[in-house]
Amino acid sequence: MKKISLLTFASILFCVSCSKDDTPTPQQEPFADFNSQLCNNVTGIPALYWDYANAQPVPLTEIPTIANPGQQFIHSAYPQLGFTLPVGYTATEISSNNPPIVGVNVTRNDNQVLWQYVPLVSLQGQIPINDIVGSQVNSMFGFYNFNGNFNVLCTATRTMEQSGLQFTFGARLIEFGSFTGLVWVNTVYVPSINSMQVSVSISSAPTAQFNEEVFNLYLPISFQLLVIDDGVRDSDLDGTPDNQDNFPFDPNRQ
Known part of the structure; x- marks a missing residue:
């Protein structure tokens, strides 16, 4: 396996628990026949995760959690990423x-499963969404040393303008070799200063394990990031957590 590259703007990797058994767990079973609202080419857990990545409501009855918790990660410059x-x-x-x-890059120790998540990249100029999505797909292929044929199962591209900003979303769900991967990209372009903010993510695993990875790690980490403890929240990025900062929104005072 190659080490994943940062490409033009960056990358991260993450992944799930490592059972090789693709028998549905009780948490997965209710979604075995799930139909996507956006893509007719997939059903079940891949369809559920595709809709979730596309900000569609999904019928989860409980918050997904890590079944076998290990170490804690907190980004040194951005504690919200923990x-x-x-x-x-x-x-x-x-x-x-x-x-x-x-x-952050999170990789399973056998390098068979990975998650990529970069919540913040600041760039000058405007880069087409498909170029960014393509670079992330190539990054995913490179991690597995894959250069063969692939099958795009689902694709999405959406753009909206609001308050002088241009918001664009792009995503692909792809089968390649014996693996399945989901790539999504969000961009916010500010024409007045010709600047773009980008966030990207990759979730990939052996196809036979993809369903399990969704519930063992992809969703649990995603839900963890939705709830930030004040002990690690640093709103002004001055290195002092909000609960210890008398001026949590002023980086020049603590």
Whole structure:
């Protein structure tokens, strides 16, 4: 396996628990026949995760949690990016000042499963959404040393303008070799200063294990990031958590 590259703007990786048994768990069973609201080519857990990645409501009856919790990861420059890893996974911080990048790579120890998540990349100019999605797909292929044929199961591209900003979303669900991967990209373009904010994510695993990875790690970490403890929240990014900062929104005072 190759180490995943940062490409033009960055990357991260993450993944799930490592059972090789693809028998549905009780948590997965209710969604075995789930139909996507957006893509007719997939059903079941991949359809559920596709809709979730596309910000569609999904009928989860409980919050997904890590079944086998291990180490805690907290990004040194951006404490909001913090979560508990399952045992058997490693997190590597991604950080850069030029261009500004914040992210994390989480890989399973056998390098068969990965999650990529970069919540913040700041760029000058405007880059077409399909170029960014394509670079992330190539990054995913490179991690597995894959250069063969692939099948795009689902695709999405949406753009809206609001308050002088241009919001664009792009995503692909792809089968390649014996793996399945979901890539999504969000961009916000500010024409007045010719600047773009980008967030990207990759979730990939052996196809036979993809369903399990969704519920063991992809969704649990995603839900962890929705709830931030004030002990690690740092709203002004001055290095002092909000609960210890007398001026939590002023980086020049603590």
